[in-house]
Amino acid sequence: MPRYALKIEYDGGPFAGWQRQAQGQASVQAAIEAALARLEPGPHTIAAAGRTDAGVHGTGQVAHCDLAKDWNPFRLSEALNWHLKPAPVAVVQAVRVADDFHARFSAIERRYTFRLVSRRAPVTHDRGRVWQVLNRLDVQAMRAAAAHLVGHHDFTTFRSTMCQAKSPVKSIDEIAIEDLPYPGGAEIRFHLRARSFLHNQVRSIVGTLERVGAGSWVPEDVQRALEARDRAACGPVCPPQGLYLTGVGYPADPFAS
Incomplete structure (x- = not known):
């Protein structure tokens, strides 16, 4: 499965933090995973470089995801941004990365x-x-x-x-x-x-x-x-x-x- 790195911006104000919440509260992770599900069926789990708390913003967050389709990275970012609306979250850039790239564990x-x-x-x-x-x-x-x-x-x-x-x-x-x-x-x-x-x-x-x-x-x-x-x-x-x-x-x- 191709792996993609996403550079992400978000306003943390409306969210209970980056991480998906068991109680169903809004989170940045859940918003992006829901957008991915609109592109390819099935549950999606993305990993991020940092789990920001409620109210904290991101201008350079990085996450990675694995997809079944070989997406053009620009088309992937455009499609995600379309399905993220109206949430204050944007994929600034998407790139294809090696299978061993990990947004969290590869970060220095x-x-x-x-x-x-x-x-x-x-x-x-x-x-x-x-x-x-x-x-x-x-x-x-x-x-x-x-x-x-x-x-x-x-x-x-x-x-x-x-x-x-x-x-x-x-x-x-x-x-x-x-x-x-x-x-x-x-x-x-x-x-x-x-x-x-x-x-x-x-x-x-x-x-x-x-x-x-x-x-x-x-x-x-x-x-x-x-x-x-x-x-x-x-x-x-x-x-x-x-x-x-x-x-x-x-x-x-x-x-x-």
Whole structure:
């Protein structure tokens, strides 16, 4: 059976997350599998590079599927997008891949971006797509704090108590923080890059860094929280709507033209 990799965008707002839900709640995975069933009969199961939570968005999610027909990749993406309407999900690109390609297990890097807007006036066009705080944050202090988290560490403090990973030890390759203009305020974008992340790790890190930016913590408090290896030492976990899975890296990019 031919295998295809799909690059996928979605607005996570209407969904209970990426993963198909036993209770029948809307999920991104179920929406795509239903579209596949319109193209070829029978149940379909797709595998993704990351299982994003409820409310989390995707601009560079990757999944793979096996189909009976030898589809032209462009026609496949067009047909899927037709059957996905009106769900806020789009297949940006489809490519034929080797039979041993696996969207999750072949990945060597995940990239996330978190969007935070600081301004007094409510956001309108970005409502549901950013986390809004009212006061301006100290970006330099947050960068100093983030430096303590880059590298190979035990991230027990920064993972959900429901995390199913076998080990809390992970390596974060990069945390870059952008300070961008935004009407009436500023937008701060947190870019995180690692081979893999623990459950709620990104949101735990951003929520903690926000405390530093607001002046409630100093950068060294983040190092102490990390070394505590205690979930109770973490700062607040920020809401999901500002989080985006922006890209997945593979030894050879399947989507390279």
